[in-house]
Amino acid sequence: MMAGYDPSTIEPKWQAYWLENKTFRAIDGSDKPKYYILDMYPYPSGSGLHVGHPEGYTATDILARYRRHKGFNVLHPMGWDAFGLPAEQYAIKTGTHPRDTTISNVAVFKGQIQRLGFSYDWDREINTTDPSYYKWTQWIFLQMYRRDLAYLAEVPVNWCPGLGTVLANEEVIDGKSEVGGFPVYRKPMRQWMLRITAYADRLLDDLDSLDWPESIKEMQRNWIGRKRGAEVDFPVVGQPATVRVFTTRPDTLFGATFMVLAPEHPLVEAVTTPAQAAQVRQYQEMAARKSDLERTDLAKDKTGVFTGGFAINPVNDQQLPIWISDYVLMSYGTGAIMAVPGHDQRDWEFARKFDLPIVEVVQGGDISQAAFTEIDDGIMVNSGILDGLPVAQAIERITAWLEARGRGQAAVNYRLRDWLFSRQRYWGEPFPILYRQDGSTLAVPEEQLPVLLPETDSYKPSGTGESPLATIESWISFTDPGTGERFRRETHTMPQWAGSCWYYLRYIDPHNDQALCDPEKERYWMPVDLYVGGAEHAVLHLLYARFWHKVLYDIGVVSTPEPAMRLVNQGMILGYAYRCFTNDSASEILGKNQVRFENGLAKHPVTGETLLPRYLHIDQVRWKKVDEDDPESATVPMHPDLEEVELEEVVEKMSKSRGNVVNPDRIVSEYGADAFRLYEMYMGPLEQVKPWRTQGVLGMQRFLNRVYRLLMDEQGQRSPRVVEGEPGLPLARRLHRTIAKVSEDIEAMAFNTAIAALIELNNFLHKEQEIPRSVAEPFVLLLSPFAPHLAEELWQALGHDRTLAYEPWPCADESLLKEETVELPVQVNGKLRATLVVSISSSREEVIEQAVSLPNVAAYLEGKQIVKTIYVPQRILNFAVK
RNA sequence: GCCGGAGUGGCGAAAUAGGCAGACGCGCUGGACUCAAAAUCCAGUGGUGGCAACACCGUGUCGGUUCGAGUCCGACCUCCGGUACCA
Structure with missing residues (x-):
């Protein structure tokens, strides 16, 4: 064997030693101070580990090992977030049970992770798809259900009859399914929702107590989107109904010139006149067919229909026409707005398009050109009792005025919505819920948990939009052996986030079958001292986990209001990619040197056609010297076969299609x-x-x-x-x-x-x-x-x-740590002219005396007058001269 | 558009509290060892000028504060991430 450093013999040797001796076992309740250092556990995909995963894992491993040397009792665990769509899609294609796919993927991931020498306590390994794990995911759901934090609601899903399944938003493109191009409709379905909005204030306020990156905290604040304003009631002309709106700017009430309801708003039917009914219904149907994405991203041009109805502005009794438009979202605020086109760009565009009046109520803009929206500290005009007031006072005055007359009140509104918690899939946690014959729901008794996923041969969607579980009749129907009462099981499953919301707690006590974790152990280990993972989970995973944690805190299962005190995001590792360009028909291949770039897009030099990048694998690139005769010449990447085609080098996210993945x-x-x-x-x-x-x-x-x-x-x-x-x-x-x-x-x-x-x-x-x-x-x-x-x-x-x-x-x-001498830079007028080695005990006078006699310093001082001498001991000596 | 982050040699980067810009690594150049190569070792390596000592320029751009700015302040440009009809 070759002598010298040989990692291929050293590394397996020590990995085996650590495993056999359980070197990195965390001790529950030792006398040492504890340190809980957590990685975001991976989804064990079929493609194996990526160089991005070990980045965070290496960082935490270094800290874990360091803390052990420093005398800490370190908890450093690893597990698998193993429910999810890819294994199910693979099952549909091949018939392989997702459990089998998961087992083999986990084995690959674990092997790869172990070969990197991370110091995990493998006795605490968890897997979210393990029934002994998801038993407790179901248990937590039941606690939420009991406290009215889980409820059923009719929520539209992306229903694709062509595929017989429900699709995720990203699987829908231009109203059609990504696979097959079948039309997709918004179909209401009874689904479980979690009342995260009940925790909005605490989720927002407690961010201040966390040592997390400011950017993540800011993203969560924006996501929660707490806004103060007022709710105002607009009576409908000739009807007993009122249209309630939320506005952050009640001061602009006098500028309201029309009302807009979301197409799904429940009052639409009541306010619509017979003459307008056909048009309104047509518009509602069109809006129903659009996905959320289309209604927001793509529909920049305002559309809408007049309902024929009018509402009365409570501040001046003016009649305002009521329109419907999909730029108003049913899911935010009350689903209805008062339109103030003078000071809101969207309302302004709508008013222009449909020729509605535009009124200025805050001084300073030119509302004939655009809405004037920089109105945080303007002066009110055309506003009756508010005229002449600054905006802040106007808001207070009008809110009090509305409250006194019962026409509105101060209100807080959130962008955050309740969490849609149902998925129409097989490979997820079943809900521990039964339906009575009358459709009412009932919790599965806790002693009967877990509700196991049934075995099946078919993972194909049911065809009705329900999950594949709906086709397994023997599993769905359930008869109480005592009373003989018959029930049906919930056939939806939980989303992939569910297991991730509390996994850090299970590591504390992974084999406990009496509780999700022992309270004493929980008090010892929690909170997580350091949590490291990718920034892609900035909002959803981290917000959902904080929500569940607070619920568990409220019911006394955990002792801390937040799960992780310190959070660090590792940056993504990118790869160099090399590309040339082709036209649509791929008849021509052009290099970086042969195309024109306009606004970041490559254009054909002759036709001006936009060209598409075509990536080459890094191993294929041919490197060529710019100047063949010059040994120091730079090299440029070239196409392997085409002599003159120079490739463009770009740094991009690693992906198979770019040929820049590193294994x-x-x-x-x-x-x-x-x-x-x-x-x-x-x-x-x-x-x-x-x-x-x-x-x-x-x-x-x-x-x-x-x-x-x-x-x-x-x-x-x-x-x-x-x-x-x-x-x-x-x-x-x-x-x-x-x-x-x-x-x-x-x-x-x-x-x-x-x-x-x-x-x-x-x-x-x-x-x-x-x-x-x-x-x-x-x-x-x-x-x-x-x-x-x-x-x-x-x-x-x-x-x-x-x-x-x-x-x-x-x-x-x-x-x-301290040197006896230090090399001191000597400057004249801020420019370095010499350095001087001085003893750290030298006095200012000694240093200056030595410095002025240095030849290069003396030369610059020659014939000049020293106006100031700056001496910072052990750092700098600077003469300012004239 | 809005929110967050970043722009420093050929490349990845470093610079504690405003005090020698470029530590360390990669790459490159020259040399040693070798029949030769690999590996290894030694030296050099921001740009321009100079035999050299040294000088001038240089941290995205423009301006400011300061004895002194990569670092602080103002305006702008570019890139990356997030988010977007949220009333």
Whole structure:
């Protein structure tokens, strides 16, 4: 066998050791301080691990290992978010049970993760599709059901008769199914909703207590969208009904010139006159056929129909025509608005299109050109009792006026809507709910949980829009053995988010069949100290989990109001991609050098036609020197077959279609897991988006190789360079500065600079003849969170027979961190002219005296008058001269 | 449009509290070792000028504050992420 650093033997050896010895087992209720460090668990897809997953996992692993060295009892678990659509779609195609697909995908993921040497406590592994897990997901649902936080509502779904199934919003394009192009209709269906809106205020207010990225907190605030305003009632002319609207700007009531109802608004029928009925019905049908996406994104041009009805403006008794339009959404506010076209761009466009009056009520704009919307501190006009008032006072005055007369009141409105919790799918948690013959609902008794997913051969949709469970008659019908009463089971299943809302709690007590987790253990481990994952879950997963956690807090299951105190998002890892361009018919292939770019789009140089990018796999790219005769010439990427076609290099999200996916397995087998981990952390700050360059892994492998050769000889034994004894002062200083730097950087999650410090120390040690053990050992410990396999191997070679995982972290000696002398930059008028080595104890006068006699400084001071001397000890000396 | 983040060598990046811009790695160049190559080791590497000492320029753009600005302030440009008829 080849001597030298060989990760392919070292790494499996230590991985097996850690597993056998359960090295990373977390101890429930130990005397040590606890540290709960959590990764966002993955969906085990068929395509395996991606280089993006291990980025966050490596970061948390470094921290987990570091905390163990620092004497913490660390909980660092991993599991599988394994319900979901891909396994079900695969089942429909191949007939393979999603459970089998899940089992084999989990095995692949687990193998890949274990080969990276992460220090998870595998005894706590969880899987959301395990009945002993989803029993508790169902249990939590029941607690919500009991507290009226889960309720049934008629909610439209994207129903596709052509496919006989319900589609997700992203599966619908232009009102047609993505697959097959069949028409899609909005069909109301009775579905479960979770009353997250009941927690809106707490979800919003408690954000302030969290150490989370400001951007995520801001996204959640926007998502919740709490707005203060007023609800105002507009009586309908000739009807007992009133139209209630929500507005953030009651001050503009005098500017209202018409009303608009959402097409689905319940009052539409009542206000519509017979003459308008046909038109109104036609418009309603058209709106019903559009998906939400179309109604918002695509329909920029205002459409609508007059109902024939009128409402009375409560502030001035003016009659306002009532229209319907799909720019008003039934799901926000009251589903109806007062239109103030002078000061709202949407209303302005609508008024222009249908020739409705536009009135100015806040001074300052030109409402003949556009709505004047910068009206936060304007002065009211044309507004009766409000004339001359500033906006803020007008809002108060009119709200009080409305309240006094019972025509409206101050109100708070949220953008957040209740959570649609039903899916018409097989591969999800069944609801623990029964329907009586009369259609009323009943909870499955808790002792009968879990409600198991039934076995079936067919995962195909039922054809009615119900889930495949609806076709399994033997499962659906249920007769109470005592009373003989007959029930039917709920056939919808829960969405993929469900299991993720509480998984961090199950790690605490993963095998408990009496409770979702033991209260004592919960109090010990919670809250999560650090949660790391991708920013794509900024809103939904993190908001839903906070919601469930607060529900569990209210019923006394958990002891903290929030699940995770600190959150960090790792930035996405991108890949270099190379592309040329083709026209629609693909008859021509053009390079970057042959096309024109306009607004980021490639255009044909002659026809001006917009060209489509065509990606080439990175391995196919031919590199060509710009100047063949110049050895230093830059190289450019070229098409492999076409001589003159230069490729465009772009950095983009990794995807199969772009040919820029990097497979971690390949990197690990070629360079080793330690080098892979090191590179992922060395690329740049964790939170930042950054491109992958496989060359960089090679640099890390070289570093590890140099560390190995520093301490080991050619036979794989401890090098004779390693000696007993103490280091000299310069080496001791180096070591302790590195200890301080690496410790600080790990705490700050600045792993890239911590690694740079380790490389520097290694480079320095290579110049030494002898490496004292008292230097080698701390060095190996400092390296161990980053490159644990190599560190264990070196630790063993240094004569230890146990893992280094719980060895105390080296402590920096403060007295060795300060140098006796410092190199001081000397400036004249802010420009560096020389440097001066001075003792840190030198006085200002001594330093200045030495500095002015430096030749280059003297030259710049010659014939000038010093007007000011700035001296910051140990930092800078600057002479301002005239 | 709105919200959030980022612009620094050929590339990834670093710079604690306003104090030597470019640590560290990749790449590249030269050299050593070698029959040769790989690996390894040594040296160099922001640009321009100069034999050199050194000088000038240089952190997206324009302006400001300061003895001194990558860092602070004002205006703008570009890119990335999120979100969007939310009344």
